[in-house]
Amino acid sequence: MTIYAKGVVFEGVDFDNPNHWRLEEYVKRGGYAALKKILNEKITQDEVIAEVKTSSLRGRGGAGFPTGLKWSFMPRNFPGQKYLVCNTDEGEPGTFKDLDIIVSNPHALIEGMIIGGYAMGITVGYNYIHGEVFEAYERFEEALEEARKAGFLGDNILGTDFCFQLHAHHGYGAYICGEETALLESLEGKKGQPRFKPPFPASFGLYGKPTTINNTETFASVPYIIREGGQKFLELGKPNNGGTKLFSVSGHVNRPGNYEIPLGTPFADLLEMCGGMRGGKKLKAVIPGGSSAPVLPAEIMMQCTMDYDSIAKAGSMLGSGAVIVMDETVCMVSALERLSYFYHEESCGQCTPCREGTGWLYRIVHRIAHGEGRPEDLELLASIGDNIAGRTICALGDAAVFPVRGMLKHFRSEFEYMIEHKKSQFAALS
Amino acid sequence: MLSQESLAQIDRELAKYPADQRRSAIMGALRIAQTEKRYLTNELIEFVASYVRIPPVAAYEVATFYNMYDRKPVGKYKLTVCTNLPCALSGGYTTADYLKQKLGIGFGETTADGKFTLAEGECMGACGYAPVMLVNNHSMCNHMTPDAIDKKLAELE
Ligand SMILES: Cc1cc2nc3c(=O)[nH]c(=O)nc-3n(C[C@H](O)[C@H](O)[C@H](O)COP(=O)(O)O)c2cc1C
Ligand code: FES
Numbered sequence: 217m218t219i220y221a222k223g224v225v226f227e228g229v230d231f232d233n234p235n236h237w238r239l240e241e242y243v244k245r246g247g248y249a250a251l252k253k254i255l256n257e258k259i260t261q262d263e264v265i266a267e268v269k270t271s272s273l274r275g276r277g278g279a280g281f282p283t284g285l286k287w288s289f290m291p292r293n294f295p296g297q298k299y300l301v302c303n304t305d306e307g308e309p310g311t312f313k314d315l316d317i318i319v320s321n322p323h324a325l326i327e328g329m330i331i332g333g334y335a336m337g338i339t340v341g342y343n344y345i346h347g348e349v350f351e352a353y354e355r356f357e358e359a360l361e362e363a364r365k366a367g368f369l370g371d372n373i374l375g376t377d378f379c380f381q382l383h384a385h386h387g388y389g390a391y392i393c394g395e396e397t398a399l400l401e402s403l404e405g406k407k408g409q410p411r412f413k414p415p416f417p418a419s420f421g422l423y424g425k426p427t428t429i430n431n432t433e434t435f436a437s438v439p440y441i442i443r444e445g446g447q448k449f450l451e452l453g454k455p456n457n458g459g460t461k462l463f464s465v466s467g468h469v470n471r472p473g474n475y476e477i478p479l480g481t482p483f484a485d486l487l488e489m490c491g492g493m494r495g496g497k498k499l500k501a502v503i504p505g506g507s508s509a510p511v512l513p514a515e516i517m518m519q520c521t522m523d524y525d526s527i528a529k530a531g532s533m534l535g536s537g538a539v540i541v542m543d544e545t546v547c548m549v550s551a552l553e554r555l556s557y558f559y560h561e562e563s564c565g566q567c568t569p570c571r572e573g574t575g576w577l578y579r580i581v582h583r584i585a586h587g588e589g590r591p592e593d594l595e596l597l598a599s600i601g602d603n604i605a606g607r608t609i610c611a612l613g614d615a616a617v618f619p620v621r622g623m624l625k626h627f628r629s630e631f632e633y634m635i636e637h638k639k640s641q642f643a644a645l646s
Numbered sequence: 647m648l649s650q651e652s653l654a655q656i657d658r659e660l661a662k663y664p665a666d667q668r669r670s671a672i673m674g675a676l677r678i679a680q681t682e683k684r685y686l687t688n689e690l691i692e693f694v695a696s697y698v699r700i701p702p703v704a705a706y707e708v709a710t711f712y713n714m715y716d717r718k719p720v721g722k723y724k725l726t727v728c729t730n731l732p733c734a735l736s737g738g739y740t741t742a743d744y745l746k747q748k749l750g751i752g753f754g755e756t757t758a759d760g761k762f763t764l765a766e767g768e769c770m771g772a773c774g775y776a777p778v779m780l781v782n783n784h785s786m787c788n789h790m791t792p793d794a795i796d797k798k799l800a801e802l803e
Contacts, residue, residue, distance in 0.1 A: 307768070309732055311773075348783075389768075407708065423667055540732050551731055554729070646740050
């Protein structure tokens with residue numbers, strides 16, 4: 217797999233050096249300089265948050281919420297314990313960037329979290345790591361130990377009175393725990409079932425205490441912002457879409473992998489970096505932001521730039537930055553069937569519209585895919601979707617509906633063909 | 647019921663959380679128990695619950711909610727193949743079918759000699775390395791084409 221590092225998270229990482237992830241190498245490439253700068257120059261909490269606001273950094277976990285604003289919601293003078301939580305539960309199909317961060321540059325995340333802790337006056341943090349990547353969890357534990365030994369983590373960091381403890385928590389297989397309140401429940405040792413919001417985690421989070429949650433890539437972008445300045449970060453991307461972003465490209469390209477490039481890069485350029493389409497085939501469609509994002513046909517996608525605003529304008533979302541590329545041979549019914557199965561399988565079962573509705577979506581797409589579709593099925597899919605979206609505690613329900621809506625909007629004729637002819641014009645997934 | 651080493655590992659998990667929040671360690675504790683005993687019986691879940699000092703039902707809830715806990719006997723090697731869309735665009739089903747045919751079992755089944763269990767997995771967050779397979783929940787194998795499967799199976803004794 218390719219890691220194309222032209223951005224802030226993997227800046228200077230020499231992937232050929234087997235020790236590239238270690239503290240010593242991180243420090244050599246300017247690591248922990250941002251933390252030292254804050255502590256030595258006595259930069260205030262407000263100044264740190266202002267810098268993050270200037271950068272226009274938006275949450276890299278999917279929703280794209282402005283990070284500086286989120287940090288400013290944290291009650292700074294709350295008398296009790298507060299928590300900082302990192303979301304490395306990366307389970308959105310197509311996404312594999314956070315894995316590479318904790319494997320190849322764990323200290324960027326650790327430094328980013330320490331700075332976040334400083335800015336919001338938080339002394340304890342947890343990093344919740346996706347179940348299936350146990351080896352990466354072990355590596356992260358080792359990186360934490362390095363940071364503790366070097367005095368960057370723990371009590372009296374670098375001889376000041378600032379203290380920050382950070383621990384890793386390993387998940388064990390549940391997509392829903394990527395949703396921030398399900399993640400908190402899971403961190404408390406319970407089933408990962410989302411909570412009602414409000415109250416938001418900033419007032420009632422982990423163990424009922426004020427909590428800030430950010431994605432791995434969000435935190436890992438912070439050291440650069442403090443070291444180089446928010447303005448410089450912003451200018452790497454485009455207004456309202458500051459910085460570079462990791463794109464996990466999978467599917468029918470010659471070189472799948474993580475590509476860290478400026479927000480606003482044309483999709484056509486990204487496709488070229490990936491070596492173009494595998495086997496020289498034609499591009500048919502792209503899911504631009506993880507499996508929950510509505511699919512976009514090639515003609516639209518080729519006009520898009522890779523940033524929050526452009527992809528939203530095209531009717532989809534940048535989400536987690538997972539770009540799933542499909543060539544002309546893909547049967548869209550079969551692709552949707554697999555995704556609908558996933559949401560049905562991963563619904564936590566708490567809300568009826570999602571628990572029952574995702575099952576209905578899957579069964580109907582399944583029967584169309586197996587030549588048993590009925591003429592009324594497409595209307596039925598749309599109406600079930602309307603009865604799920606917006607009617608559940610968390611956004612998993614919406615996430616299950618968006619792919620269905622995207623497919624019916626752009627590839628309706630393929631579904632109609634299959635219902636009428638009982639077979640697809642294309643081969644099933646293999 | 648568990649080795650001293652496993653108990654020491656559970657103690658390390660407990661130390662990560664506030665003293666009055668021992669329940670937070672249950673996920674790690676069950677994982678450690680399963681790694682030693684291969685799968686979780688009700689007795690084992692109860693033992694872990696009492697060690698963590700939470701009600702058995704709280705531990706049982708966790709063991710049944712998360713996909714990677716095995717509550718039925720599994721083979722010496724549990725092979726979980728990802729067939730989610732990104733992997734399927736790069737041969738995920740071909741890999742799964744190859745394994746089914748080679749081992750003579752379907753998803754959710756174990757070979758008669760108790761050596762292999764085959765499972766279907768959801769996205770493991772490693773789609774750039776597709777097709778992806780997980781051995782015994784913890785060891786990730788990348789680019790698992792049929793050739794790579796042959797090699798891997800030969801390694802697993
Ligand atoms: C079903 C569902 C799954 C999610 N999965 C993830 C995930 O794997 N990683 C992640 O960072 N955010 C995920 N999110 C978004 C989080 O709830 C949250 O918005 C995010 O972690 C906030 O961090 P950010 O502001 O830095 O993006 C998910 C949300 C939903 C509804
Ligand atoms: S789809 Fe297989 S690892 Fe993501």
